[in-house]
Amino acid sequence: MNRREMLALSGALAAATIAGCTGDGQSSAETETETTTTATATTDAPTETPNDEPPTGEPSVDDERLAALAAGNAEFALDLHKQVASEQGGNQFLSPYSISVALAMTYAGARGKTREQMEATLRYTLGEDVHPAFADLRAALEERETARAPIDGGEADAFRLAVANALWGREGFAFSDAFLDSLESNYGAGLRRADFAGEPDGERERINEWVADQTEGRIEDLLPAGSVTPDTALVLTNAIYFMAQWAHTFDSEDTEDGTFTALDGSESTVPLMRQELKANYADFPSAQAVELPYVGRDVSMVLLLPDEGEFESFEQSLTASRLFGVFEEMRERIGDVVLPRFEFETEVQLSEALSDLGMPAAFGPDADFGGMTEGDGSGLAIDEVFHKSFVSVDEEGTEAAAATGVVVESSLPPSWGELRFDRPFLFCIRDRPTDAILFYGRVVDAGAAQGDE
Template sequence: MKTSLLLLLSISALLMNVQAADSKIASGTVNALGVDLYHAQAHGDGNLLLSPYSIQSALAMTYAGAAGDTQAEMQRVLHFPADDNALHESFSVLGQALAQTAKKTVDRIAESKKYGGPSTPIEFDLANRLFAQRGYDFRPSFLDLVKERYGAELEQMDYKTDPEGARKTINQWVEKQTKEKIRDLIPAGAIKHDARLTLVNALYLRAPWSDEFNAKATTKEKFLVHGRESAEVPMMQKESHCGYARREGFQIVTRPYVGGELQFVILLPDDPAGLAAMEKQLTPKLIEDCAHLSSQKVILHLPKFRLEPPTIPLGEDLKALGMKTAFDDPKGSANFDRMAPRRPNDYLYISAVLHKTYLALDENGTEAAAATAVVVAAGMAMIKQPPPVEVRVDHPFLFMIQHVPSGACIFIGRVTDPR
């Protein structure tokens, strides 16, 4: 008897020191897998957008049900520690820290408005849910863990007789949680009658700049599309204090969102055609370093852009990284016994991992969205300031949205054509 389980994570449009320390396990795994999948997806010269936090959170919930060789394999590929409790606790703390990032800005905005500061707080909403087959024998310990650590409530579904209805229900939930930025996350046919569970995480992010760009200063400037052909695009301009560093062959600029706990990171190669070479230097350590750059006055020219790529299948990338038995390769090898009892003729396995994203950046800030679906089936002091640095982002670049206290990469991508 075949049974499928779909795990979905959706993230829309992008603490204290103790909390930051506790979240380091989760943020470390997010960044490490993010680098792996970025390298796997960075073929060709097109735009790219992923949410490492979305993907890893979804897989962490799935991992909670893995056992035996499948558990060991997922632990290795996903960069998870041996201590499961520490892992899930860390994801819980990181989720709370991200939620608190938004709540903190509400009070700060009320005060700053008195002095003409930013007037819009960050919106950062996280939600998890389990869409489970009615009557299926899921282990209470698994359901309790994902509810306690990830806040995932259980909703009964009937995949057996109405898989298409279940797909529409899940997609509608995702659309609502992401303010309709992620539509049709799960494509037609992705959920079949053998589905048994869909784990869903939704996140919505709207992050205003701490110091907005003046729309009147936005002008048409040249951008070397794909590092080759010149095109005029709307280019924002602003002189302000930013994080700044120069590395061999590229510059890094970080620009804070209101509240300062989230930032937009730009990695710009010196060579207009040097994006691919720079991407090879992308490591979890580099991502972590971006959270601790020295501040400097920067004159920044940054193109407005909007990315809305189609759903990306990540299953083959994860298998290539070594996570094979989770996908029941070879047949009969998947083991999710900690999720539901494994029987010879009824066991769970991942049949697909689907990911969808959205990001729009303009003078006011950033709105971002992403969604990941994992389908599991069963088979059988005063210092003289240096002059400002002028940075023209007029050719392909890599970018991130980063949670500064933890260093976690919420979104990562590249822009080769901002049009």
């Protein structure tokens, strides 16, 4: 049974609210297509006249630690989205949650300047409390792994949300017990030993199989060929999978071909879904927003439609506080939503984007991950951060998946470039344990020092 059949069959049991943006539970790249998630909404009754300035807000969750985590993650999400979009263009779909969790596990072993840069770039404002905060968030998400059907209170087949973390460490490598304990207790990421030295490609395939299994086969080959080598010390992975039916499904008989105008002004014919519904809606300067709930009412998709010709300026000016302001501003209204069906994947390597955002030290020869090891941690650095995601939206609902892999390698020491002995030089031969100078000499004419040639 495919996803659409599964959602359609279980739809009769369900009523009502995750998100391209994750909602707060209020009740009422490379692409395979060139369509994007835009919608038109028209209301039957006038809405409030927009103010000159966009609304601002903050996370509504009562827990202070979770609120700080949500605010920081939203800031990082928008920072990273803008950076990747500027680098790659086209349709983009990332999981800031997946990326932030994988890097938080890495951050647990960072020290010094490396830690400071990661903290600022990833918008971690809680210090060491960021790890128990992620544990609290993981526990909250686990409570929503399934939704309850409104008729009999049983699990609704039309909703699934699952997250998983794993740590893959080189056989024989001396990881710090404190580091491993933190990842196990806060992220559920127990250590899995891997023969990176002897079978690097086989271990890469093993990690990819784990990712595929956690994402129902939607994310395959997260780690490309050559990404795991005998120098790999550690791979930290996160996977997230989501599938849910709309609270109010679109009638496929109302779907008609229509024109979508792309960012560059080109036009294409795409299937446009349509329905009239009661939903949270807001009209504010330069954009409109509508929230489409999924089964269970804890998760929703928030769609933002900038005014015509304003997409790029609105995208660049959107901040976390303004995004939360949108969530707060929305009120229940009745209107029509016209939304294209779409499905695409994004695959990106994030080392350049993350370095540009402010954490280059983690990728360089001076990286300090001393908290990961029993020794001083010198020689460890992030080689690459791999991220891959998938999204599909149709009349029945949404399927989304993403995975992140942080590959940590035993880095080479700093390079001095080329040291060219093509002029007079001194040399000695020493006994290292005793520092005894056994021989000492100089070469001032290499041409006269060619033996008996």
